[in-house]
Amino acid sequence: xxxxxxxxxxxxxxxxxxxxxxxxxxxxxxxxxxxxxxxxxxxxxxxxxxxxxxxxxxxxxxxxxxxxxxxxxxxxxxxxxxxxxxxxxxxxxxxxxxxxxxxxxxxxxxxxxxxxxxxxxxxxxxxxxxxxxxxxxxxxxxxxxxxxxxxxxxxxxxxxxxxxxxxxxxxxxxxxxxxxxxxxxxxxxxxxxxxxxxxxxxxxxxxxxxxxxxxxxxxxxxxxxxxxxxxxxxxxxxxxxxxxx
Amino acid sequence: xxxxxxxxxxxxxxxxxxxxxxxxxxxxxxxxxxxxxxxxxxxxxxxxxxxxxxxxxxxxxxxxxxxxxxxxxxxxxxxxxxxxxxxxxxxxxxxxxxxxxxxxxxxxxxxxxxxxxxxxxxxxxxxxxxxxxxxxxxxxxxxxxxxxxxxxxxxxxxxxxxxxxxxxxxxxxxxxxxxxxxxxxxxxxxxxxxxxxxxxxxxxxxxxxxxxxxxxxxxxxxxxxxxxxxxxxxxxxxxxxxxxxxxxxxxxxxxxxxxxxxxxxxxxxxxxxxxxxxxxxxxxxxxxxxxxxxxxxxxxxxxxxxxxxxxxxxxxxxxxxxxxxxxxxxxxxxxxxxxxxxxxxxxxxxxxxxxxxxxx
Numbered sequence: 001x002x003x004x005x006x007x008x009x010x011x012x013x014x015x016x017x018x019x020x021x022x023x024x025x026x027x028x029x030x031x032x033x034x035x036x037x038x039x040x041x042x043x044x045x046x047x048x049x050x051x052x053x054x055x056x057x058x059x060x061x062x063x064x065x066x067x068x069x070x071x072x073x074x075x076x077x078x079x080x081x082x083x084x085x086x087x088x089x090x091x092x093x094x095x096x097x098x099x100x101x102x103x104x105x106x107x108x109x110x111x112x113x114x115x116x117x118x119x120x121x122x123x124x125x126x127x128x129x130x131x132x133x134x135x136x137x138x139x140x141x142x143x144x145x146x147x148x149x150x151x152x153x154x155x156x157x158x159x160x161x162x163x164x165x166x167x168x169x170x171x172x173x174x175x176x177x178x179x180x181x182x183x184x185x186x187x188x189x190x191x192x193x194x195x196x197x198x199x200x201x202x203x204x205x206x207x208x209x210x211x212x213x214x215x216x217x218x219x220x221x222x223x224x225x226x227x228x229x230x231x232x233x234x235x236x237x238x239x240x241x242x243x244x245x
Numbered sequence: 246x247x248x249x250x251x252x253x254x255x256x257x258x259x260x261x262x263x264x265x266x267x268x269x270x271x272x273x274x275x276x277x278x279x280x281x282x283x284x285x286x287x288x289x290x291x292x293x294x295x296x297x298x299x300x301x302x303x304x305x306x307x308x309x310x311x312x313x314x315x316x317x318x319x320x321x322x323x324x325x326x327x328x329x330x331x332x333x334x335x336x337x338x339x340x341x342x343x344x345x346x347x348x349x350x351x352x353x354x355x356x357x358x359x360x361x362x363x364x365x366x367x368x369x370x371x372x373x374x375x376x377x378x379x380x381x382x383x384x385x386x387x388x389x390x391x392x393x394x395x396x397x398x399x400x401x402x403x404x405x406x407x408x409x410x411x412x413x414x415x416x417x418x419x420x421x422x423x424x425x426x427x428x429x430x431x432x433x434x435x436x437x438x439x440x441x442x443x444x445x446x447x448x449x450x451x452x453x454x455x456x457x458x459x460x461x462x463x464x465x466x467x468x469x470x471x472x473x474x475x476x477x478x479x480x481x482x483x484x485x486x487x488x489x490x491x492x493x494x495x496x497x498x499x500x501x502x503x504x505x506x507x508x509x510x511x512x513x514x515x516x517x518x519x520x521x522x523x524x525x526x527x528x529x530x531x532x533x534x535x536x537x538x539x540x541x542x543x544x545x546x547x548x549x550x551x552x553x554x555x556x557x558x559x560x561x562x563x564x565x566x567x568x569x570x571x572x573x574x575x576x577x578x579x580x581x582x583x584x585x586x587x588x589x590x591x592x593x594x595x596x597x598x599x600x601x602x603x604x605x
Binding site for chain 2: 005014031033034035037044045049050052053054055056058059061064065067068069070071072073075076077079093094097098
């Protein structure tokens with residue numbers, strides 16, 4: 001990490017996830033090979049914090065940009081860092097097809113159930129009943145109008161090409177430890193040339209959820225995880241016995 | 246393959262082979278007619294040479310894969326046709342903003358909308374005015390023969406690297422399908438022979454980390470970046486204008502046409518000359534930068550111009566900008582994928598020429 005103060009709001013999960021990713025990169029000794037692709041979204045300025053090579057991607061296109069980098073320079077360790085709007089709405093096609101090609105890249109997918117940077121609009125992962133600035137009805141997001149929240153990890157796990165997919169959270173010390181381990185597994189998957197890996201991280205957005213940080217941690221446990229269950233969603237690596245996909 | 250070898254080639258193959266011989270390491274594309282022959286050629290040749298060919302899920306993905314690959318410093322090409330090029334425009338804007346080299350081929354088809362797959366020149370505005378959002382330009386080269394498809398593809402890679410900017414090669418299905426002899430008058434370069442670029446993101450080994458971005462939230466910084474790009478575009482305008490003249494000596498009427506239209510115009514102009522009409526042709530080869538200055542100088546003596554385009558008239562605006570009111574600018578165009586015959590154009594030119602002669 002660079003010696004910089006982040007622009008993230010109080011209680012936001014991004015800074016924790018940045019740190020975990022950076023720690024894993026350092027511990028695996030791949031900092032001099034790592035290339036990160038930050039999204040359009042709250043993490044767009046990630047290149048001010050990560051002390052590795054980075055290149056910005058147009059909104060939703062991080063998986064395509066990462067594909068180009070990895071194909072052109074296979075020695076690099078390429079990761080995209082994407083939010084739910086970036087990966088699961090505008091960038092769905094790129095994510096699906098990168099996973100399907102078993103593109104040897106790692107996706108850090110931050111799911112906070114809302115468009116953060118643009119001010120709290122409904123995301124593809126916004127939960128049923130969740131009120132946002134663009135699902136303002138008293139009943140919040142409703143199926144008949146806005147459809148269902150997308151379970152991206154399960155969706156990508158259904159593709160033959162995806163190799164390692166785990167869903168974690170960063171709302172407790174235990175969850176944070178688990179997330180770090182998952183990020184490590186994802187990078188190891190890439191380092192071993194085993195194909196597409198993704199870690200979905202349920203992350204608090206107290207500002208747009210209009211909650212205190214502590215309450216937003218609870219909300220992840222009480223509302224998010226029942227719909228987005230934590231755990232290894234898919235592991236089809238050689239020698240792995242945990243293939244749930 | 247030896248140098249100076251002469252081969253009968255299809256236009257699309259000439260582009261592909263020129264790219265391979267220019268050391269293009271990555272090609273990304275998505276099927277769309279009438280440019281599939283190029284994608285298929287690249288699939289075969291890139292596989293043979295052990296380089297990267299990837300059929301993407303969309304034109305949007307293809308241009309962004311190109312962006313990613315370009316950021317590692319390798320030579321990259323993508324190709325498509327009109328509707329697909331529209332989809333690539335966001336990516337092209339990013340590539341221009343991030344100052345990455347990339348070659349983009351547009352085998353233009355009839356439009357707007359889905360249009361048809363026939364040869365057209367209706368993407369001139371999109372190509373020469375940036376195409377996507379923001380204050381930027383792309384170099385646009387318009388070959389008029391299979392040999393030129395070959396030569397200008399090579400040139401596109403060189404210009405893209407020199408100026409770190411996207412270069413657009415503008416052709417159409419007629420040029421792509423046409424078979425003509427091609428001389429390989431260049432030296433083949435392998436991707437690994439190309440010099441290392443000092444701005445790439447390949448991992449921060451033995452150097453501080455870098456990032457490539459286009460987001461500049463500070464308006465002063467963004468303004469300076471825009472001026473910086475502008476100065477680069479001025480440099481390109483000073484150095485990279487290309488055009489050809491045909492029977493312009495003593496001409497009283499100058500036809501201005503590029504690409505396929507210029508081929509038709511050449512035949513028509515030749516017939517005019519044979520009939521003792523003082524008609525010539527100016528063929529812009531670079532559409533951006535456009536040969537304004539040359540047209541302005543020509544308009545000192547030539548008082549009648551005719552823009553001839555396979556569209557309702559787009560380049561005519563540049564001809565007018567070049568002429569600056571010094572001469573009359575006529576227009577003859579056939580949009581929608583219609584390819585006029587030299588005989589048709591000859592009749593049009595004769596009529597205009599006789600009218601000019603009568604009014605003198």
